[in-house]
Amino acid sequence: MTxxxxxxxxxxxxxxxxxxxxxxxGIAYRERAREPGAxxxxxxxxxxxxxxxxxxxxxxxxxxxxxxxxTANILLFLGEKHGLAPKSVEGRLWVxxxxxxxxxxxxxxxxxxxxxxxxxxxxxxxxxAARRARSFREERMPKFLGYFERVLEGQQAWLAGGERWTYAxxxxxxxxxxxxxxxxxxxATLAASYPKVMALHARVAALxxxxxxxxxxxxxxxxxxxxxxxxxxxxx
Amino acid sequence: MTxxxxxxxxxxxxxxxxxxxxxxxGIAYRERAREPGAxxxxxxxxxxxxxxxxxxxxxxxxxxxxxxxxTANILLFLGEKHGLAPKSVEGRLWVxxxxxxxxxxxxxxxxxxxxxxxxxxxxxxxxxAARRARSFREERMPKFLGYFERVLEGQQAWLAGGERWTYAxxxxxxxxxxxxxxxxxxxATLAASYPKVMALHARVAALxxxxxxxxxxxxxxxxxxxxxxxxxxxxx
Numbered sequence: 162m163t164x165x166x167x168x169x170x171x172x173x174x175x176x177x178x179x180x181x182x183x184x185x186x187g188i189a190y191r192e193r194a195r196e197p198g199a200x201x202x203x204x205x206x207x208x209x210x211x212x213x214x215x216x217x218x219x220x221x222x223x224x225x226x227x228x229x230x231x232t233a234n235i236l237l238f239l240g241e242k243h244g245l246a247p248k249s250v251e252g253r254l255w256v257x258x259x260x261x262x263x264x265x266x267x268x269x270x271x272x273x274x275x276x277x278x279x280x281x282x283x284x285x286x287x288x289x290a291a292r293r294a295r296s297f298r299e300e301r302m303p304k305f306l307g308y309f310e311r312v313l314e315g316q317q318a319w320l321a322g323g324e325r326w327t328y329a330x331x332x333x334x335x336x337x338x339x340x341x342x343x344x345x346x347x348x349a350t351l352a353a354s355y356p357k358v359m360a361l362h363a364r365v366a367a368l369x370x371x372x373x374x375x376x377x378x379x380x381x382x383x384x385x386x387x388x389x390x391x392x393x394x395x396x397x
Numbered sequence: 398m399t400x401x402x403x404x405x406x407x408x409x410x411x412x413x414x415x416x417x418x419x420x421x422x423g424i425a426y427r428e429r430a431r432e433p434g435a436x437x438x439x440x441x442x443x444x445x446x447x448x449x450x451x452x453x454x455x456x457x458x459x460x461x462x463x464x465x466x467x468t469a470n471i472l473l474f475l476g477e478k479h480g481l482a483p484k485s486v487e488g489r490l491w492v493x494x495x496x497x498x499x500x501x502x503x504x505x506x507x508x509x510x511x512x513x514x515x516x517x518x519x520x521x522x523x524x525x526a527a528r529r530a531r532s533f534r535e536e537r538m539p540k541f542l543g544y545f546e547r548v549l550e551g552q553q554a555w556l557a558g559g560e561r562w563t564y565a566x567x568x569x570x571x572x573x574x575x576x577x578x579x580x581x582x583x584x585a586t587l588a589a590s591y592p593k594v595m596a597l598h599a600r601v602a603a604l605x606x607x608x609x610x611x612x613x614x615x616x617x618x619x620x621x622x623x624x625x626x627x628x629x630x631x632x633x
Contacts, residue, residue, distance in 0.1 A: 214487075227487055229490055230494055238486075254463075255450050257467070262466075262467065276513065277512065277528045281532070289528070292514075296514035305453075
């Protein structure tokens with residue numbers, strides 16, 4: 162079965178967490194809103210037409226009769242179905258738990274530039290963004306990155322132990338990658354304190370399974386999505 | 398097996414979503430941080446000592462050798478193990494998806510009074526809170542509540558259809574209950590537009606399974622948790 166992935170074109174966003182799992186897992190999919198002739202209106206119309214199991218927001222994955230939304234939920238499905246997570250109850254829930262913690266940090270990274278309203282421009286909430294970004298840089302980044310470092314200290318190469326990556330490793334790569342883009346100065350300061358997290362980022366970047374994707378030109382650049390580079394929001 | 402639930406004493410918080418599932422499911426548990434002699438330090442010490450599968454934050458549930466954190470993850474476990482969600486892959490993932498959407502709104506409700514930093518006082522972010530709360534009341538509340546109304550229009554009495562409630566129904570009850578506490582004026586305006594959501598709230602409130610808990614005095618009042626009643630953040 163070829164899955165249909167629906168997500169906004171033009172930004173990596175939350176869709177990228179799903180893409181990395183599909184790509185690294187060698188799973189066939191189409192990106193419906195990125196096909197020729199499709200645009201945001203195509204996506205909005207498709208989403209509105211899904212009466213059974215409606216998504217609240219993209220990304221969502223159509224798998225035959227099933228429509229799955231919420232990034233962590235899509236990954237839970239792909240993990241179970243395609244062996245991208247341990248099969249044991251314990252391992253499967255641990256990977257889900259990690260994914261939800263990654264999602265929490267992703268949401269907080271987004272809110273650094275949109276602390277008041279997602280539907281308003283950044284320019285209309287710059288003062289608040291400066292305050293929120295400072296709190297994120299000084300308190301939240303060390304707290305979250307320190308947590309993942311601690312997890313990796315208890316495991317081997319990968320977050321869930323084992324010989325092979327899970328989808329949570331791919332997601333942590335994407336999170337760190339986005340932070341390196343959005344907060345280069347802060348990450349330059351912090352990187353030395355979280356060597357295992359940074360090593361995981363490098364290890365996923367070098368995964369043979371992902372090289373065709375990285376070289377394809379299909380991986381979208383950062384820009385107006387979750388991870389944005391506003392110089393005034395970054396500091397060492 | 399009697400589970401150990403660890404969560405801060407004194408606020409319903411995210412722990413309440415787990416408590417409602419445990420209580421409605423008739424599942425034996427102890428609240429370790431609410432036992433005589435225990436306090437926040439007891440919880441912090443226990444959490445720090447959990448080296449394998451460490452939680453990022455409370456609530457977490459100890460089930461034998463397993464330690465499970467992240468509210469939606471704990472509920473996923475309880476749902477599978479104790480029949481608080483459908484057994485089918487489709488139904489189980491749908492309930493998880495709903496739970497994650499509920500969690501998103503819970504996080505946004507929290508951020509209305511702490512839009513800058515969770516570790517600062519509300520008094521130090523009142524101006525930003527006023528702006529964020531307005532966006533929440535005017536844009537986000539109708540969007541989320543409208544979504545759940547639409548879901549209920551496609552189902553019967555419960556979010557996942559079927560004859561019996563799932564843990565997502567309990568969580569939607571708790572979310573609406575918290576909104577009624579924190580935003581009474583706004584909810585008075587909105588309630589008429591979301592009759593099925595309000596009916597679900599009333600239906601869960603009347604569940605025979607929950608009456609002993611509601612009458613026990615163990616259900617904590619709102620106050621300094623996620624849902625707070627600051628008059629200046631509410632408006633019709």
